[in-house]
Amino acid sequence: MVSSVLVGQRFGTVLRAYGKRSWLIRFNSSGKVHHVHHKNARQQFYPAEKLGLRDINENVLEAKYAVRGTIPMRAEELQQQLRRDPGSLPFSSIVSANIGNPQQLNQKPLSFYRQVLSILQHPEILNQGREELVEKGVFAKDAVRRAERLLKDVGGSVGAYSSSQGVLGIRKTVAEFITRRDAGEPAYPEDIYLTAGASAAVSYLLSILCKGRETGVLIPIPQYPLYTATLALNNSHALPYYLDEQSGWSVNTEEIESVVEEAVENGIKPTVLVVINPGNPTGAVLSVEAIEQIFTVAAKHGIVIIADEVYQENVFSGAEFHSMKKILRKLQKEHQGIYDNVQLASLHSTSKGVSGECGQRGGYMELVGFSYEVRQVVLKLASISLCSVVTGQALVDLMVSPPKPGDESYETDRLERETIHNELDRRASLLHEVFNSLEGIECQKPQGAMYLFPKLNLPYKAVQAAQHLDMTPDEFYCLSLLEATGICTVPGSGFGQEPGTYHLRTTFLASGVEWIKKWEAFHKSFYDKYRD
Amino acid sequence: MVSSVLVGQRFGTVLRAYGKRSWLIRFNSSGKVHHVHHKNARQQFYPAEKLGLRDINENVLEAKYAVRGTIPMRAEELQQQLRRDPGSLPFSSIVSANIGNPQQLNQKPLSFYRQVLSILQHPEILNQGREELVEKGVFAKDAVRRAERLLKDVGGSVGAYSSSQGVLGIRKTVAEFITRRDAGEPAYPEDIYLTAGASAAVSYLLSILCKGRETGVLIPIPQYPLYTATLALNNSHALPYYLDEQSGWSVNTEEIESVVEEAVENGIKPTVLVVINPGNPTGAVLSVEAIEQIFTVAAKHGIVIIADEVYQENVFSGAEFHSMKKILRKLQKEHQGIYDNVQLASLHSTSKGVSGECGQRGGYMELVGFSYEVRQVVLKLASISLCSVVTGQALVDLMVSPPKPGDESYETDRLERETIHNELDRRASLLHEVFNSLEGIECQKPQGAMYLFPKLNLPYKAVQAAQHLDMTPDEFYCLSLLEATGICTVPGSGFGQEPGTYHLRTTFLASGVEWIKKWEAFHKSFYDKYRD
Known part of the structure; x- marks a missing residue:
């Protein structure tokens, strides 16, 4: 000493x-x-030594987050190299297809949103010739009206802490939105919690519901790695249930039942089941029947459902999104008594959809069926981080209540939304087509979200080459793709996949088709090199 | 089943x-x-039951956060009653002196900040007659320049995720600020992490450094309850070291040494020591000597220092703020070898100071002396919540680099800052004076921060009355104050205090002096009622 x-x-x-x-x-x-x-x-x-990894919380060491993992980190290095020495690589820029970050890839923010937020940040601007600003089209009249309402709701300034649950007026708007979305099934502001994106909601919920090694949380495989990372932080078990790729990544509740039973036999309490709908990374949209079956499992075993519904706006032609809440209410009406104790947390975010406002950190969760005491605990936990960013809360208001027919911004807003939606739809189809035309790739038809998750049937030589480099085969493919083309994706191993299968996740957010062509060329040469 | x-x-x-x-x-x-x-x-x-408190993570149940605890919750109820029935209470509004939330109490945001943020949210505004907007004084020229630089730094839109550590250009501005503040001791953007206020930084650091029951964290008593709450969440020991009220809440390192030794004897590893300077709730400012002594303890035992320096701008005439980093560098130069392994995390926030932008959730931490591996773990943890809100990051840039002499906004900005600063200084002195004129109150002279933490020498009858109501005596006083005047404060028990002593924390942010007079009158009648 x-x-x-x-x-x-x-x-x-x-x-x-x-x-x-x-x-x-x-x-x-x-x-x-x-x-x-x-x-x-x-x-x-002598003076004591510095901390090393042995001194660090093991749960934190254990947590992995592939979306910002090794491949994206290598992409960042290449980006820096390009800045220093632009001609030194076989490509001139990085295509960040690893993360759903639309505005990084030049998706334009919706004008109505930004007009309102601009006024919220500097309300005095309206004192300096409000009529003129409106006349010149700097601010639409309905943007001014909305900003004024929101300013009143937040108590005059977005610079003040709001209540920890979020601004009441905004929670009312959210409740109205949910009621409309769910065909009149009422929602209540008391059940809405405004959060910094959906990530904060996941963190709150799992912190509260995980009791260490005795707790198990059912997560779909493949999954969004936020879930496994947060479970690792809470030292609780991830109980994987596999989605069936061949039937468009559908849910098999018989398998879920057996996962639950096995957990119980092993002394683990299955406490939560995570549903991601539309699916990340799969892009699948759940059927009403699948949702009903999930609720039946929940009712039977007292399992809380966390419904990650952040891609509810990202649904393509032919598919239909059904909210978990709406189906739960339907079941409760049709089968009195059976589903009354089901507890559902539904998450939404301003980061996805046609909003794509990732950097603004807006989101909400609706808690359905939780007891008063448990909701008070959620509130206490939220209060420890004081409140979510107030402009992000305002953005939630805008997302769930866009301009309506007759409003001054309606036509512009509708057009902007349609353009973004159609672009995404078009690129998803194109990429899907290209993948399925290539040797050794199989890709399910995308129904929603922002991702494709193609299966790579990699040649044995490629698997061997990966082993030599101490990589998983999918990691090896993604790294090769990155080094050759600058396209940054995430290996399937980061999301989980059936043992022996290999996938990758890519967004289809990058504009143009040039990068798709480059990928195609890379893929062909990769297979030429490694074909058995 | x-x-x-x-x-x-x-x-x-x-x-x-x-x-x-x-x-x-x-x-x-x-x-x-x-x-x-x-x-x-x-x-x-039968269908399974709902979750109750027995199903909740005990660490979360254990966590307490008094700043939004029982008294503020009662205040919220009264607020609602006032809305429903304005004449039903002996006061017409709630004075929220429980939380440092300046803009809730009508502190005006700094114009320069808000002009820049307004442009960041809606850059197109500049296409609609930029010269005219500048000419009319809607935006100052330097605000436009800053917004353009920041837009470039964030990659074009505040709606995109930034890197998890924060926007590089902004981290550069922070490093320059620290270098200036610390008399030329260099700081580096690689060591800066942009966070959602200081709360997120505390949460990251304690998550990483706490290994459950084997870990102890030294916290000052009285403390900001965020620390005990976060320690409860991590199931680690709070090791209290008492500040000495009589000598202006000074630090006694001999006592710290004995706390460390006792912890070690009990098999607890003292891993972190929290310093809050300027103090919350005490308002004390640490001397150079005290800081040196703290670093000596840190060097000797390998204890990480978390320096909560969010009130560094809130220092009143007569007191001087010395950053922990500056003193550490001085020690490292003067005593080669001894202090080289010291690890310091310094936190700052846009919520306090003259900025007072609580709802915008901006902040940073500087990590000094941590190993590369540990810093990578911090980064991984930050990446799981993706990034802090980008407009909050921009606000950090503005806070640490306000307009300089010669800049178009300089004079206005200086005047606005001075006004806020003087107002706070004036009200702190007045409140301090009033407290010390009252029977049964002793209050140390405020040197910094936004709070006074007067000691209540409560009459025995009041203590008895509290016991009858199953309350702590300070809670009873605060509740009586609230019910009589609408002034909402936080009992000392929420921050910790020497056993047998009673305090409360109040901000001096509320404008005017009317509320102070009402408090005075209440206090007199309270003592008349309960005097022994």
Whole structure:
């Protein structure tokens, strides 16, 4: 053990009193501490060492988050190399297809949103010729009206903490939206919690519901790695249930039942079941029947459902999104008593959909069926981080209540939304087509979300090459793709996949088709090199 | 154990196949499920129960956060009553002196900040007659320049996720600020992490450094309850070290040494020491000598210092703020070798100071002396919540780099800052004076932060009355104050205090002096009622 020193000169020997104690400190000629002696106890000591990984919380060490993992980190290095030396790589820019970050890839924010937020940040702007600003089209009239309502709701300034649950007026707007979305099934502001994106909601819920090693949380495989990461942080079990790729990544509740039973046999309490709908990374949209079956499992075993519904706006032609809440209410009406105790947390976010406002950190969760005490605990946990960013809360209001027919911004807004939606739809189809035309790739038809999750039937030689480099085969493919084309994706191993199968996740957010062509060319040469 | 059911009619008996199994379900006449029989196993089951508190993570149940605790919750109820029935209470509004939330209490945001943020949200505004907007004074020229630089730094839109560590250009501005603040001691953008206020930084650091029951974290008493709450969430020990009220809440490092030794004897590893400077709730500012002594303890025992320096701008005439980083560098130069392994995390926030932008959730931490591996873990943890809100990051840039002499906004900005600063200074002095003029109150002279933490020498009768109501005596005083005047404060028990002493924390942010007079009158009548 080392002891406290207060020294007055740089070398030689110093006697220093400190509190009731004193020490002899010896310095060598370069001024480094040589020895420190406790004068009374003759105890010898040195300054303590720095922390290493052995000193770190093991749960945090355990957590992995592939979306910002090794491949994206390598992409960042390449990006820096391109900045320093633009001609040094076989491509001139990185295509960040690893993360659903639309505005990084030049998706334009919706004008109505930004007009309102601009006024919220600087309401005085309206004092400086409000009519003129409206006349010149800087701000639409309905944007001014909305900003004024929101300013009133937040108590005058977006710079004040809101209540921890979120601004009441905004929670009312959310409740109205849910009621409309769910064909009149009522929602209530008391059940809405405004959060920093959906990630904060996941973090709150799992912190509360996980009791360490005794708790199990059912997660779909493949899954969004936020879930496994948060479970690792809470030292609880991820109980994987596999989605069936061949039937468009559908849910098999018989398998879920057996996962539940196995967990119970192993002394683990299955407490939560995570549903991602539309699916990330799969892009699948759940059928009403699948949702009903999931609720039946929940009712039977008292399992809380976390419904990650952040892609509810990202649904393509032919598919239909059904909210978990709406189906739950339907079941509760049709089968009295059976589903009354089901507890559902439904999450939404301003980061996805046609909003794509990732950096603004807006989101909400609706808690359905939870007891009063448990909701109070959620609120307490939220209050420890004070409140979610107030402009993000305002953005939730805008997302769930866009301009209506007759409003001044309606036509512009509708057009902007349609353009974004159609672009995504078009690129999803194109990419899907290209994948399925290529040797060794199979890709399910995308129904929603922002991703494709194609299966790579990799040649044995490629698998061997990966093993030599101590990589998983899908990681090897993604890294090769990145180094050759600058396209950054995430290996399927980051999301989970059936053992022995390999996938990758790519967004279809990057504009143009040039990058798709480059991918095609890379893929062909990769297979030419490694074909068995 | 209950089992899965899919029913097709509302009462009677139904046989339903589900997967490979089947059940008999009996309904009573009101449609409620009466019995459910597994057809083969004859097992009887019912829908499972809802979660109760017994199903919740005990660490979360354990966490307390007094700043939004019982007294503020009662204040919210009274607020609602005032809205419903304005004449029903002996006051017409709530004075929220419980939380440092300046803009809730009508502190005006700095114009320069808001002009820049307004442009960041809606850059197109500049296309609609930029010269005219500048000419009319809607936006100052330097606000436009700053917004354009920031837009470039964030990659074009505040709606895109930034890197998890934060926007590089903004981290550069922070590093320059720290270098200036610390008399030229260099800081580096690699060491800066942009966070959602300081709360997120505390949460990251304690999550990483706490390894459950084996870990102890030294916290000052009284403390900001975020620390005990976060420690409870991480199931680690709070190791209290008491600040000495009589000497202006000074730090006693001998006591810290003995807390460390006692912890070690009890098998607890003292891993972190929290310093809040300027102090919350005490308002004290640490001397250079105190800081030096703290670093000596840190060097000796390998204890990480978390320096909560969010009130560094809130320092009143006569006191001087010395950053922990500056003193550490001084020690490292003066005593080679001894302090080289010290690890310091310094936190700052846009919520306090003259910015007061609580709702915008901006902040940063600087990590000094941590190993590369540990910093990578911090980054991984930050990446799981993706990034802090980008407009909050921009606000950090504005806070640490306000307009300089010669800039178009300089004079206005300086004046706005001065006004806020002087107002706070004036009200702190006034409140301090009033407290010390009252029977049974002792209050240390405020040097910094936004709070006073007066000591209440409560009469025995008041203590008895509190006991009858199952309250702590300070809670009883605060509740009585609230019910009589609408002034909402936080009892000292929420922050910790020497056993047998009673305090409360109040901000001095509310404008005017009317509320102070009302407090005075209340206090006198309270003592008249309970005087021994």
